Amino acid sequence: MSKLDENISQKRTETKKLINASIFTLILLIGGIILFSVGPIEYEMKESRILNSFNSIAITLFLAFLFMLGVVFEKFITHTKKFKIEILERE
Structure with a gap:
């Protein structure tokens, strides 16, 4: 029973x-969407230096989002594979 409890706590x-x-x-x-959409509205085009910094921050956040999305997707697939293997082993 303790091994089952250990598996359950690991899954949690x-x-x-x-x-x-x-x-x-x-x-x-x-955050990326807010910075990308608010940046051009808040500052006029003549202040292109501020606008460029807003856009570069937004693009960086978007790239970080894509990276984290890949990490989450990989963890989800690994999590479900482990769960399926355990179910098959029990049967």
Whole structure:
């Protein structure tokens, strides 16, 4: 029974990590969208230096979002594969 409890706690830990990574990915996406959309509205085009910095920050956040999306997707696939293997082993 203790091995089963250990497996359950490990699954909960993995699920919490996956949820935290997903939340961080959404924060990156929302931050990038806000910076990209608010930047041109807030400052006029004559202040291109500020606008360029907003755009570069937004692009950096978007690239970080894509990276984290890949990490979350990979963790999700690994998590489901482990779960399927355990189910097949029990049967």
